[in-house]
Amino acid sequence: MRALSRILIGGLILATLVWLKGQFVKLHESILQLDRLSQDGGLLSHTHMTDNTHGSNSTAEDPLRAVMNAISNSFLNGTIEKLATPKSGLRDTRSKVVVVAKTAKEKTQWISSMLPNWKHAIYVTDDRTAPLHTAKNKGREANAYLTYIIEHYDHLPETIAFIHSHLSSWHNDQNAAKALQLLNIDFVQKNGYANFRCHTTPGCYPAEIQPFRNKKEQAGIDKHEAATERAFAKAWTELFNSTAVPEQIGVACCAQFAVSRDQVLQRPLAHYVWFHSWLMETSLSDATAGRVMEYLWHIIFGMEPVYCPKVYQCFRNVYDIWDILS
Known part of the structure; x- marks a missing residue:
């Protein structure tokens, strides 16, 4: 009986992990889609862009960037409407x-x-x-x-x-x-x-610009x-x-x-x-x-x-x- 309980618990844990993985994949895909929209400006658009070649490779290679852009841009429309x-x-x-x-x-x-x-x-x-x-x-x-x-x-x-x-x-x-x-x-x-x-x-x-700064002072600033x-x-x-x-x-x-x-x-x-x-x-x-x-x-x-x-x-x-x- 105890062995059966362990099997059931193990199966439940495994099923939960598989489910969580599926949810994470869906979330990640949603974030990537949001990022693609934000990079094209789709979140504020009256008519969405149809160019599917824009930015997809770089986004897929950098999920953190996707997360940050998706979060910031998803709130952009509401923020503007509130503040404008x-x-x-x-x-x-x-x-x-x-x-x-x-x-x-x-x-x-x-x-x-x-x-x-x-x-x-x-x-x-x-x-x-x-x-x-x-x-x-x-x-x-x-x-x-x-x-x-x-x-x-x-x-x-x-x-x-x-x-x-x-x-x-x-x-x-x-x-x-x-x-x-x-x-x-x-x-x-x-x-x-x-x-x-x-x-x-x-x-x-x-x-930033001081045209008559002496050479000694100028040596300590950015070269550009x-x-x-x-x-x-x-x-x-x-x-x-x-x-x-x-x-x-x-x-x-x-x-x-x-x-x-x-x-x-x-x-x-x-x-x-x-x-x-x-x-x-x-x-x-x-x-x-x-x-x-x-x-x-x-x-x-x-x-x-x-x-x-x-x-x-x-x-x-x-x-x-x-x-x-x-």
Whole structure:
């Protein structure tokens, strides 16, 4: 009798383990499916994407990434609906466009499906056969940004958002789609410029670019930052025809921002054409030229050389979020 009991208990345990394994497999498959949707932007889409080739291999190879993305993106729609105000990018009806710089291999399906109420202009920097492309692959995202302004100067929408191609990244305070849908359009129109990143490191405190830092001090900073500093004074003089180079230039990284049409039009088209010509013809490397422009956008669009609002103030202004204390 005791032996029979052990057999029954053992069988029950085995059956339970088999059942649990089956449930885990189903859960894992559901997570992978959620991740594929989130990478395509399907969780906010009115019409789901049908491209089955996107991202499936990398997702299957990294279940942890799948779990994290599935969890964060599955709550995205509800979070936006809860937080969005009438003047946010989700609800505001004024004309707006998101301008994106990408390489041919980068996936940007999330933009059209997660931002159905934004027009979009996606420039490919390394494929001249793409519908929208840059003249050459130089200057990082600055090339695409300037190309859009030059091509659309006479018929710009009221709000233009310039972003990178990825949905999530270390230098985004939040999911890029969430940032665009929560963007306070009233603030963009009033201020003329809004940086999507509110956290001030890197870029501020201390100011990232100090063109007149001595060589000993410069030896202690990041090599890319040092290269940008060494190039900055000469670039400033060439770009603005001015020797009044600021002693400090600071802004929260990393060249993702929104501007108003009126602010863009504060400069004549010839300025943007010149900036683009400089970018294409400078002897600076692709990375250094792009970084120089990264720390000039806020100045080009009317802000002071050091533009570093407090984190809480930035969230209040840019996203109309008031519960950020730090």
